[in-house]
Amino acid sequence: MAIEPKQGQLKLTGNAGLGELSVAPTRPPFLLPIVFVGGMSVMATEMCASRLLSPYFGTSLLIWANIIGFVIIYLAVGYFIGGRIADRNPRASVLYQLTSWAALTMGLVPLLIKPVLDVAEDAFKNADGVLFYGSLIVTLLLFSAPLILMGCISPFAVRLAVTQVGKAGKTAGTISSLSTVGSILGIFIPVLIMIPTIGTRRTMYVFALTLLVFSLLGLYLVKSRRTPFYASFVVVVGVLMALSVGGIIRPAVSGELIYEHESPDNYIQVVKRQNGDGTFRNDLVLNEGRAIHSIYNLDPTKVLTGGPWDYYMVAPFFNKQLSEIQVKKVMIIGLGAGTSAKQITRAYGEKNVHIDGIEVDEEIIKVGRQYFDMNEPNLNAVADDGRYYLITSKDKYDIIGMDAYKQPYIPFHLTTQEFFRQAKEHMTPTGVAVVNAGAPSASNGQRDFRLVEALAKTMKTVFPNVYLINVDGYFNTIIVGTNAPTDINNFRENITQYVSNDLIKTVGTSALQKGDIREWKIAQAFFTDDLAPVEQVIDTIILDYVLGGNK
Amino acid sequence: MALESKKQNQYKLGMADAGVDLAVENLEAVAKPPLLFPTIFVCGMSVMVIQMCASRLISPVFGTSLLIWANLIGFTMIFMAIGYFLGGRIADRFPSPNILYRLTAIAALTMAIMPLISSPVLSVTGNVFKDVMGGLFWGSVAGIIVLFSASIILLGCVTPFAVRLRVNQIKTAGETAGSIASINTLGSILGTFVPVLFIIPTIGTRATLYVFAAILLLFSLVGLYLTNKNQKNPLGG
Numbered sequence: 154m155a156i157e158p159k160q161g162q163l164k165l166t167g168n169a170g171l172g173e174l175s176v177a178p179t180r181p182p183f184l185l186p187i188v189f190v191g192g193m194s195v196m197a198t199e200m201c202a203s204r205l206l207s208p209y210f211g212t213s214l215l216i217w218a219n220i221i222g223f224v225i226i227y228l229a230v231g232y233f234i235g236g237r238i239a240d241r242n243p244r245a246s247v248l249y250q251l252t253s254w255a256a257l258t259m260g261l262v263p264l265l266i267k268p269v270l271d272v273a274e275d276a277f278k279n280a281d282g283v284l285f286y287g288s289l290i291v292t293l294l295l296f297s298a299p300l301i302l303m304g305c306i307s308p309f310a311v312r313l314a315v316t317q318v319g320k321a322g323k324t325a326g327t328i329s330s331l332s333t334v335g336s337i338l339g340i341f342i343p344v345l346i347m348i349p350t351i352g353t354r355r356t357m358y359v360f361a362l363t364l365l366v367f368s369l370l371g372l373y374l375v376k377s378r379r380t381p382f383y384a385s386f387v388v389v390v391g392v393l394m395a396l397s398v399g400g401i402i403r404p405a406v407s408g409e410l411i412y413e414h415e416s417p418d419n420y421i422q423v424v425k426r427q428n429g430d431g432t433f434r435n436d437l438v439l440n441e442g443r444a445i446h447s448i449y450n451l452d453p454t455k456v457l458t459g460g461p462w463d464y465y466m467v468a469p470f471f472n473k474q475l476s477e478i479q480v481k482k483v484m485i486i487g488l489g490a491g492t493s494a495k496q497i498t499r500a501y502g503e504k505n506v507h508i509d510g511i512e513v514d515e516e517i518i519k520v521g522r523q524y525f526d527m528n529e530p531n532l533n534a535v536a537d538d539g540r541y542y543l544i545t546s547k548d549k550y551d552i553i554g555m556d557a558y559k560q561p562y563i564p565f566h567l568t569t570q571e572f573f574r575q576a577k578e579h580m581t582p583t584g585v586a587v588v589n590a591g592a593p594s595a596s597n598g599q600r601d602f603r604l605v606e607a608l609a610k611t612m613k614t615v616f617p618n619v620y621l622i623n624v625d626g627y628f629n630t631i632i633v634g635t636n637a638p639t640d641i642n643n644f645r646e647n648i649t650q651y652v653s654n655d656l657i658k659t660v661g662t663s664a665l666q667k668g669d670i671r672e673w674k675i676a677q678a679f680f681t682d683d684l685a686p687v688e689q690v691i692d693t694i695i696l697d698y699v700l701g702g703n704k
Numbered sequence: 705m706a707l708e709s710k711k712q713n714q715y716k717l718g719m720a721d722a723g724v725d726l727a728v729e730n731l732e733a734v735a736k737p738p739l740l741f742p743t744i745f746v747c748g749m750s751v752m753v754i755q756m757c758a759s760r761l762i763s764p765v766f767g768t769s770l771l772i773w774a775n776l777i778g779f780t781m782i783f784m785a786i787g788y789f790l791g792g793r794i795a796d797r798f799p800s801p802n803i804l805y806r807l808t809a810i811a812a813l814t815m816a817i818m819p820l821i822s823s824p825v826l827s828v829t830g831n832v833f834k835d836v837m838g839g840l841f842w843g844s845v846a847g848i849i850v851l852f853s854a855s856i857i858l859l860g861c862v863t864p865f866a867v868r869l870r871v872n873q874i875k876t877a878g879e880t881a882g883s884i885a886s887i888n889t890l891g892s893i894l895g896t897f898v899p900v901l902f903i904i905p906t907i908g909t910r911a912t913l914y915v916f917a918a919i920l921l922l923f924s925l926v927g928l929y930l931t932n933k934n935q936k937n938p939l940g941g
Binding site: 236240327331538539565 | 796878
């Protein structure tokens with residue numbers, strides 16, 4: 154980095170208008186704006202980092218922990234060396250040069266990151282764990298230069314702004330405060346406005362250019378001779394930004410990518426793929442794409458998917474001699490692009506059943522309407538948090554279905570004893586709660602039911618009867634809790650004797666023949682609002698699988 | 705905040721002297737308030753512990769959507785900004801470690817109260833706003849302000865306060881501010897990962913808050929004790 158040599162300490166204080174030789178300077182010009190923009194740039198960089206990574210690495214706790222951890226370490230390094238550079242060269246021109254370099258290196262990240270992410274993509278396809286984590290680390294190392302340089306700003310500014318020891322507290326406080334207010338904007342402007350509108354890469358360029366413009370203004374105001382040199386950085390970043398227009402973020406893992414979008418919450422893909430029978434379907438793929446969240450068969454006669462979505466419609470039939478017309482009101486938490494809502498509508502009839510579908514990401518609802526024909530007149534799709542919607546609702550439901558995944562996790566507040574109690578309060582006498590839980594294959598060839606069992610134990614503390622159904626062909630198990638005391642034999646009786654709808658009959662028969670339907674009898678409040686180690690349970694399952702697989 | 709004794713004023717004078725490099729012995733004594741860096745570290749840790757536990761406390765009522773996270777992070781930062789602003793000004797007026805450790809002790813107490821009042825407070829704010837347009841937003845904001853503002857504002861006071869206590873000459877102000885921010889930030893790393901990965905999943909959210917409140921209180925009390933002990937031995941011999 155080019156620290157400007159001998160760029161007159163005296164010239165700097167010349168701004169005070171006295172041309173004095175005093176070593177105790179007045180506050181240099183433009184210091185507070187650069188502190189503010191610096192704080193903003195740090196958080197904008199962090200937010201963009203998480204969005205650049207999420208299509209490849211996902212948004213699991215592990216990835217977030219890595220991002221936050223690296224960012225904080227870079228800042229700590231920046232604080233440390235920034236203060237020392239400032240004491241040695243207490244000149245504003247040095248600070249503005251540092252911030253210019255920070256802006257340039259920030260502007261280079263979207264270009265440099267592409268080849269590394271391509272390696273990550275291959276590593277993911279080939280299930281190469283070492284290469285995968287290695288590329289994550291390299292990716293994060295790309296952010297070191299801009300973030301360390303940005304970390305230099307605050308202590309540097311304190312050094313320049315402290316003109317008497319007696320006011321050091323106020324000065325340090327004002328600078329930290331201003332930097333923090335900048336950080337708040339740096340979180341919200343990218344996440345809520347810019348990334349969903351212009352995409353992550355261009356958001357980074359815009360913030361890099363902003364920091365660069367402020368740095369140049371600072372250099373100009375302290376009359377630095379090297380201002381023209383740093384002005385050339387604007388050209389570099391500007392050209393990169395112009396070249397970045399267009400182009401897809403990430404190709405589909407298989408099949409044809411027909412839509413992609415970055416919502417504030419998720420990286421969304423719609424991928425067209427072929428079914429085994431030659432028909433086509435649209436899949437909703439989120440973030441790194443380990444799971445398919447919704448399926449829409451383009452052949453309108455093909456309603457069932459064979460997946461966990463199918464099973465929500467059969468859950469009420471553990472009640473004795475339940476008739477199909479009794480199912481009138483359904484809530485789905487984790488609507489996605491509406492696969493199960495469509496199936497339930499077909500099974501129970503759009504005149505008979507009303508569905509409240511709750512989806513936390515409103516962009517996914519839009520995608521559902523456009524690419525998954527989620528336009529049933531009986532479906533009320535709401536962008537909201539599932540539990541908040543449930544507890545503020547006055548209605549009672551025949552089916553409350555839970556399918557809210559933020560891969561690979563389930564939001565913890567939708568797994569707890571308190572949550573299932575609130576669900577029970579909103580169920581009709583024959584109402585059922587249905588949870589879709591992953592039970593992946595373990596390294597020894599057996600299925601790993603630890604998450605399923607933790608959920609079933611918790612549900613058993615609330616519901617009189619709890620049943621498990623394995624989804625044939627998928628690594629999922631459906632857990633059903635019934636409001637009334639019920640019997641496992643009712644299900645066979647209903648499906649074989651009383652049910653007339655073909656869809657319900659087909660899924661019910663598949664459940665009876667291949668689902669290993671069983672009742673769960675152990676009650677234990679495994680997940681509570683206070684102690685819900687969902688992430689830990691899921692991490693253990695994943696870790697055991699990965700370690701076992703390498704043996 | 706209670707007014708300070710004469711001793712405190714002597715302290716203050718000592719600091720002022722240090723500024724013009726007159727009383728060298730005073731400078732030495734004043735420049736190193738006891739236990740300052742460990743406390744800065746613990747405070748950085750506590751802020752992140754509160755934020756991580758706060759998300760676990762509020763999500764049963766308001767969920768874990770982006771809106772809620774945004775509110776939580778946004779308000780944590782606003783509280784920090786207020787704390788930085790006030791902390792620097794308080795420090796200039798009362799540049800004594802005594803005051804700093806009292807602030808952190810109160811912060812520890814407000815942290816320990818959180819688990820006790822969170823359920824009633826959140827169910828009230830959830831209910832009051834539930835029929836209002838944007839009830840999720842207003843309800844969560846009200847809950848966050850009532851539960852978390854006091855402790856985070858108090859913890860925000862710490863870094864500029866520490867800068868004021870440690871800066872004894874302008875030419876090393878950069879190094880001092882940099883080191884303090886750095887140590888505070890390292891505490892934040894620990895405060896992010898240790899609770900999320902180990903403590904909350906093992907002992908639960910409430911117990912986690914009690915444990916870290918106790919740690920902060922312990923450091924505050926030891927800091928107060930050492931400060932008062934130093935004051936009893938008159939500065940500068």
